[in-house]
Amino acid sequence: MGYAHYTVTRHDGIEIEAGYAVEAVCEQDGCTEQIDRGLDQLCGSWPGTPEDGCGGYFCSRHLYYGDWESEEPQSLNCKPCIDKRD
Numbered sequence: 001m002g003y004a005h006y007t008v009t010r011h012d013g014i015e016i017e018a019g020y021a022v023e024a025v026c027e028q029d030g031c032t033e034q035i036d037r038g039l040d041q042l043c044g045s046w047p048g049t050p051e052d053g054c055g056g057y058f059c060s061r062h063l064y065y066g067d068w069e070s071e072e073p074q075s076l077n078c079k080p081c082i083d084k085r086d
């Protein structure tokens with residue numbers, strides 16, 4: 001309901017389909033893990049162009065909790081975004 005399937009505009013201006021009903025492959029180079037584009041697979045806290053991530057979708061092996069301090073619940077991020085924080 002609302003989160004199953006929608007479109008968002010990525011940081012590069014390309015509109016993509018997202019939502020937990022949308023099947024995709026992990027965006028990590030070389031990874032072929034099947035995922036969906038639900039919020040649980042998202043780098044950042046919001047689809048499209050989150051302030052705290054790249055908006056890419058990754059499998060659980062390629063998402064990490066950041067260690068920066070935040071009042072908000074921590075978002076998950078891919079390795080490149082984690083590295084950028086340092």
Ligand SMILES: [Zn+2]
Binds near residue numbers: 043054077079080
């Ligand atoms: Zn990222």
Ligand SMILES: [Zn+2]
Binds near residue numbers: 028031060061062
């Ligand atoms: Zn992966």
